Amino acid sequence: MGSLEKQELSDKVKVAPGPTIIDPEKVLERIDGLFASDLLPQNPAHFEETKLFLQQVVEILISYIKEEYDPNSKILEFHHPLEMAQIIDLSIPDKPMELTKLLQCCRDVLKLGVRTGHPRFFNQISCGLDLVSMAGEWLTATCNTNMFTYEIAPVFILMEKEIIQRMIELIGWPAGEGDAIFSPGGAIANLYAMNAARHHHFPRAKPLGMTSVPTLCAFTSEDCHYSIKGAAAVLGIGTDNCFSIPTDYDGRMIPEALEQKILKCKSEGLYPFFVCATAGTTVYGSWDPLPQIADVCARHKVWMHVDAAWGGGLLLSPEHRHKLAGIERAQSVTWNPHKLMGALLQCSAIFIRYEGLLFQTNQQSADYLFQQDKPYDCNYDTGDKAMQCGRHNDIFKLWLMWRSKGMEGYRRQINRLMQLASYFTQKIQNTEGYEMVINQPQFLNVCFWYVPQSLRDLDPKEKAARLEKIAPKIKQKMMERGTTMVGYQPDLDKKRPNFFRMIISNQAITEADLDFLVDEIIRIGKDL
């Protein structure tokens, strides 16, 4: 039967009925004075009005998208919190609000928000608005289903399986190994990993708690994401038992220091069970040396986790994936398609090498969801692998987007971003007043200082002290002008004063946008 229906499905490439042709002037009239309770499902006779309302929302969104992609439009209209609270009324009324008022709410909120998809927004690791992924999220919203069982999400469950399989192949685990689940962000994914590692070492901790096992300790680089320490706190391991291993000048974990620390912990009676290596660190975009770390982990029988939340997407580029060599030796991997791959927030996956471990770690076997007398193969129900009960469908927006690009499209897109990062690096290196924090960035993070004329001849200590205040000042003016956004932070471990961290991950970015940032910082900062 399968093939027949397949045929039937693919033959049906028919046009959905086009937009209703109504004089735009009359649109508002038609829904004027109506409330949500006048639409479907409460009023089944008002299908046309329901449609008009939704189309109006979409018109507003499409106008916003047009503006967002215009490099000359502003990114934000900055207001301090108390001012903002004056400008926009956010209160909940006693009476329902009319549909036309709700449309106005949408416009106001968009007007006052930050356009994170703007080609000159370089502030965060997850940037850009992929329109196919967005369309996917619109459909996801309309389906409004939950990922715990095949029963209520049959296609999405199979889709998740398919995508997981493809991602596991990219990680490079042997056929038949590996399991995964999509989770609400990288921090929770890292929590899953550390929890699975604990369960792997000490399954009795699940029923009996941490007082039944030795004092566990974990290791991560000093440049890792803060969620690793967070996971140690939540799991009852303790942040003091999660040790920061020093990194080299370029922000890569030093494997010898890791091994020394593991030996020291063992000698002190602690039980080393977990190492987190980072593939693409948050600030510098550095790559911990995975093969050497894997060797250390193998020698000491410690679980190796790779936090590739940011860097994982590079596995899609045959030209650049060598930076992740060694990831196939990990026991677990975090990989966020909402970062480099550009899926809408949130889209994050945790991969665990051992089949069945996610299930054993997390299952609670709720009778009301995971009955074993269901009419289909219950192994397709994913809920008992999850820490969550209800789980948002994060797969469709990724699947549709991936199909829209194919493997080739991703390869092109990611290689292009890497080229842009080289371009920007050269620009910074060759522009007066700029200094690189790390000379040769390894990824799409480019960290730099802008040094105003007045600081250039100071002695290093005073220069550093004054530099600390420059980035915040420039950032403030940048936000007030609303022209561009880029993040900054200090590196306390390496005593580097506040510097800018440029992130080039939005496919909308062009060389002109990068040039603009360089010029804009000079405009703002030259007289500081």
Add this chain to the structure above:
Amino acid sequence: MGSLEKQELSDKVKVAPGPTIIDPEKVLERIDGLFASDLLPQNPAHFEETKLFLQQVVEILISYIKEEYDPNSKILEFHHPLEMAQIIDLSIPDKPMELTKLLQCCRDVLKLGVRTGHPRFFNQISCGLDLVSMAGEWLTATCNTNMFTYEIAPVFILMEKEIIQRMIELIGWPAGEGDAIFSPGGAIANLYAMNAARHHHFPRAKPLGMTSVPTLCAFTSEDCHYSIKGAAAVLGIGTDNCFSIPTDYDGRMIPEALEQKILKCKSEGLYPFFVCATAGTTVYGSWDPLPQIADVCARHKVWMHVDAAWGGGLLLSPEHRHKLAGIERAQSVTWNPHKLMGALLQCSAIFIRYEGLLFQTNQQSADYLFQQDKPYDCNYDTGDKAMQCGRHNDIFKLWLMWRSKGMEGYRRQINRLMQLASYFTQKIQNTEGYEMVINQPQFLNVCFWYVPQSLRDLDPKEKAARLEKIAPKIKQKMMERGTTMVGYQPDLDKKRPNFFRMIISNQAITEADLDFLVDEIIRIGKDL
């Protein structure tokens, strides 16, 4: 300045440009042969094509909505997993897929999915598709921002504050008390609560881990949600240290049994720190006696958490909120607006009574996000209160929907659902072949058996044994017919064989839909 701009905003109630008037036949032609890379942002000249593509997606979604709300349409087209994998090709291609193919993917996925918003879908606690909330989620997708800082989500951060304040008032905590954060689902919200309780009792567990504190134990009813045990597992407390307190016939925790168990644990050297009372249990919709539980907690200085994930919405009904009396004595509350309030998945909040505790429990102070030298009041940054780093914007869809109803609209909607539950209860009580599991349901869950003729005169033991297999059989046929869906499960504690759990939470439900279910089960089951 505030008031002027406010004026300006509210004056601008203007029509967005209406749908472009293009002959529907020509729509497909215009995007025929194009790929995602031909749209914005890659091809800025193709704004019209981009718009057409998005409008086509929306047309597909609107057709789906129309069908979903038609009670006579099917809820699903059931296929076993392996069959389904034959019917729909989910693979990722090497080459990009054309836009028209992507539109077809959308249609196929919708066709093969389960219509959870259908008025005859009674399968889950979160049912229904509120179209304003859906429109809100579409906007959220287009904004694609992250909730960790005011810097990149100024309006949404203030909106979350406003809604949290309103919800705290409904809980009834005194002015100035209470803090909250939106979290990805009730299970994670419950994890937040137990973690905050641990931190409140033993802040040293965060740096030093669980080996530094006494053996903690927690208490919850045997009818609680399974995520409470899950939280005990994750936190390293151990599921065996999370004790199930018996419930009465109607599924309510017995407070005397709770107190006895607390005393017993103390005498055995355990440290009782956390009690979870459930307001609206998952299966029976029962209400644990909050005032009595609060008394027990107060006597023993144990943290009282109320899991009102499901029942919290009843606080919006002045007529029914008395069922939650005593919730104001809790130290923490889980409340999921994606359940009774009908917000799209996911929308869940955790409320903690003590200001600052969420922050103290979860903060890791990442330099790159939560700089203290920002140009605005950093107390508005919520990221350091969260267990997550990136956090999805779950507030806008709730805010817009709430505005669309106002307090009055919610009151009406929730009272109406309670009426429908009474109607359905009477119908079950008065229809031959049906038996109630609990005679007087307390909420929107109605649990019942359908007893086919052939079982009615059996002795109780054999009847129970045969009844165990009836619900799964009826459910299977129901799914094959695709006409309606309702969940079932046994109650192992109370030795009740498989029964149906009806959930009446979709605002689209009418009496006719409830009648249909009763008749359909008879049609399917009478000859079993």
